[in-house]
Amino acid sequence: xxxxxxxxxxxxxxxxxxxxxxxxxxxxxxxxxxxxxxxxxxxxxxxxxxxxxxxxxxxxxxxxxxxxxxxxxxx
Ligand code: SF4
Numbered sequence: 226x227x228x229x230x231x232x233x234x235x236x237x238x239x240x241x242x243x244x245x246x247x248x249x250x251x252x253x254x255x256x257x258x259x260x261x262x263x264x265x266x267x268x269x270x271x272x273x274x275x276x277x278x279x280x281x282x283x284x285x286x287x288x289x290x291x292x293x294x295x296x297x298x299x300x
Pocket of ligand 1 (some may be wrong): 231239240241242246262271272273275277284285286287296297
């Protein structure tokens with residue numbers, strides 16, 4: 226049976242909240258009888274995305290309020 230896990234992909238300082246936040250991914254690992262299959266990334270989220278979604282101002286794509294700004298794409 227396949228298994229799903231949330232894992233941290235990247236940790237980065239976010240100017241909007243003034244602290245480090247993580248980009249998390251939901252990975253699906255194949256069943257044991259398919260050992261050569263790589264894990265598949267099926268979903269992503271920011272660790273503070275729900276909090277930022279409650280703000281009145283636009284934040285970023287992970288909060289769902291500004292599709293043109295992705296803080297995790299910056300170096
Ligand atoms: S949802 Fe966007 S603005 Fe909020 S902490 Fe995450 S990256 Fe920063």
